[in-house]
Amino acid sequence: MSVLAVEHLRVEFGTENGPVIAVKDVSFKLEKGEILSLVGESGCGKSTVAMSIPRLLGDSNVTLGGSVRLNGVDLSAFSEKRMQAVRGKEISVVFQEPMTSLNPAYTVGSQISEVLLRHEGLSRRAALARAVELLELVGIPDAQRRIAAFPHELSGGMRQRVMIAIAVACDPLVLIADEPTTALDVTIQAGVLDIFRRLRDNLGTSIVLITHDLGVVADIADRVAIMYAGRIVEMAPTVAIFAAPTHPYTRGLLGALPSRAVMQTDGRRRLTDIPGLVPSPSTDPDECQFAPRCASASGACTAARPAADLVAVGHSVSCYHPAVGAML
Amino acid sequence: MLQQVITSIVTLFLASIVVFVGVRLLPGDPALVLAGETADPAVVAAIREQFGLNQPIWIQYFNYVGQALQGNFGVSTRDRIPVAEILLQRLPITLELAGLAILVGVLIGLTAGIVSAVKRGSFADYAANVFGLIGLSVPHFWLGMLAILFFAINLQILPASGYVAFTEDPAENLRRMILPALVLGTGLSAVLMRQTRAALLGQLSADYVRTARSKGVSRSREVKHALRNSLTTVVTVLGLQLGALIGGAIITEQIFVIPGFGKLIIDAVSARNYPVLQGAVLVAVTGYVLVNLAVDIAYAYLNPRMRLAGGAR
Incomplete structure (x- = not known):
């Protein structure tokens, strides 16, 4: 049995300008000790998925559908x-x-306690003693003294370590990390990711890592789910995503990486971009929402929404025209 | 911290000049008031000489400050009683009234503010906002008269006016202080309610409150997190409102015939009793400055970030 199973999650926000369907239909499973990365551009609903698992969206104007099984x-x-x-x-959370x-x-x-x-x-005394251990666990030097520090006395990286200490204090089954390294310097990022890796290795914590940084994904994730417009369009082991991306959107994302810059006819290497804009989240038409931006789109794409198909073991994609083979 | 203390001293010094000059800008001649309308010019001159009123104003000022620093505020021009003695006698009465009013204001204002922020959009929120608007708009004198009309005349459960010393009869003292304290505290509670509500609403949507929720704490603990960060605003407002409270106390004491500072000041103004007026206003100003110093100190406790800044000075 999976530690976490999200099934047909749907999140709708009621706003003055009508409903916003931030998450349309998201399903995934997370195994013990697994690090699953949810990847997508801003507004694709990845953070909303993260916050709806522990039901932190709170407000009364949120409608949740589907189920979350722990x-x-x-x-x-x-x-x-x-x-x-x-x-x-x-279930605990590390915020952005x-x-x-x-x-x-x-x-x-006191915040860890x-x-x-x-x-x-x-x-209270035992909790403080445990808090010192936790600060040591997340690599904060001089933990005995830092326990009395206020947040403003710590750097951003140190504060994020404190957040992680809070999140892992009770040895959670599932840790949700919502862009935990986005606000940090690159040099600090590696250290924070290392903490996640050690937690997984030592405590068997399952981690949902929300990010838009494919470098982070390559570094730490076991599996990747690519989200677009409130849906997972491709899900595969990390190696497969990088070696053989199948969905045109995934290939677009990877093409935008500097390391994948394509050689042009004039001999200069250029980043490729994905033309067009993210669709409005207010409607949920029965079609592939990536079609307007997709080079391989056909009539079928706008006639009905493509279902998720297995293209390899553990590798599913929702596309009528999946690409085959490695990228150039 | 040292800087705040120095600022306070400079403020007091400047305030003493303003008070001294201000009192002398009042129309009317104290010597004439003292001697009577039909007095012999020689008598008036003698009185001027006696109280130093014939000297240049800046000499009068330095004489006054020099003496005041030694606790000598001169003698009342009316009954020759030392001003310091009068002040010491009247001060506790006003302090009690102000203290009770602050208690009323903080209890009602903070509670209503918290409830209306936490239960935003509910009936309680609506009711608190209406109360806040009324409390802000209604002047003390009108509210005082309404209170007397309702509680003292219609219901006859509380006395309309008068004062009994706490040392004489504590129960009767409090019974007579209830209405004045409520009247004086209402405006304060309305301001505090609105400020608490606004500050708390802002803090409740802060990221750290979501962090608290992600730890699985109860709603009341979430509110506690937010409230702790709202209190700086509340304490600031409380300090600023003290000026209004002193003004309100003057009117309230007049309505309920309480022989406190307010009544002393009004009587001194109408009698052109310079020494008493000066002493009373100066003590009121000192109280105001001290409270704001206390507010600064409270900041450091409530907001650790300011503790660091204060320590570096």
Whole structure:
């Protein structure tokens, strides 16, 4: 049984200008100790997927559809009260913004302790002692002293490590990391990714990593799900995505990587881009939403939405014209 | 911290000049008031001489400040009682009234502000906002008279006016202070309610509140996280409102016939009792400056980022 199974997730926001369907239909499974990366450009719904798993979208104008199963238990039936017991304990989150995600008025130690006091029933003293261990675990030097520091006294990278310490404090089954390295310097990124890798190796934590950075994906992910306009268009082991991308959108994303820059006739290497714009999220027509931007689009693409097909073991793609073979 | 203390001292110095000059800009001659309308010019001159009123104003000022620093605020021109003695007698009464009013204001204002922010869009929020608008718009004197009309005359459960010292009869003292404190505290609670609501609404949508939620804490703990960061605003407003509170106390004491600072100031103005007026206003200003110093110190406690900045000075 998968640790996490998301089935036909749909997230709709009610706004003054009508509904916004941020996530249309997303399904995936996450195994124990697996790192799955959700990749896509801004607005594709990847962060919304991440936040709807622990039901952190909160507001009353959000409509959630589908189900989220944790070790087979359907969380969508859980009351808010029962979800509180799950959050921070079984499913925890590392957010994108280390600068604002910690409370400026409380010490690092008390913010880590809070989650331990909530779920582990530790005494205040024991929780603080555990917090020191956690800071050491995420590679913060001089943890004994840093426990009394306030967030503003730490750098962005250090704050993100504190966030990770909070997230892993109760040894969660699933860690959701929403662009955890986007706000950090490249030199800091590698260190943070290394923490995730060690957590997975040592504790068997399953990780959903949201990112738009294919470099991060190549570095750490076991599997990749490519999202476009609220749907997963291609899902495959990381090696397969880079070696044999099948969906035209995936190939477009990879083509935009500097390392994949294509040699032009004039002898200069240029990045390829994907023409056109992301479709409006207010409608969900029965068609391939990438078709208007796709070079291989045909009449079939706008006649009906393509279903996910297996093109190899563990490699599925939703496309009528999947590309075959490696990219140039 | 040292900087705040120095700023406070400079403020007090400037304020003392303004008060001193301001008092002398009042129309009317204290010597004439003292001697009576029909007094002999020689008597008036003698009184001028006695109180130093015939000297240049800046000499009068330095004489006054020099004495004031030693706790001597002169004597009342009316009854020759030392001003310091009068002030010490009246100050506790106003402090009690202001203290109770602040208590009322903070209890009602903070509670209403928190409820309306947390239950945004609910009936409670709507009710608190209506209360806030009314509390801000209604002047003290009108509210005071309404309160007297309703509680003292119609219901006859609270006395309309008068004062009993706390040391004499604590229960009766509090019974007589309830209405004045409510009247004086209403405006404050309305301001605090609106500021608390606005600050808390802003903080409740902050990223760190979402982090708290992701830890699985209850809604009330989420609010606690946000509230801690809203309190700087609330404390600032409280400090600023103290000026309005002093003004309100003057009117409230007049309505409820409480022999506090406010009444002292009004009586001193009408009697052109310069020494008493100066002393009273100066003490009020000192209180205001001290409270704002306390606000600055409270900041450092509430906002750790300012603690660092303060320590570096």
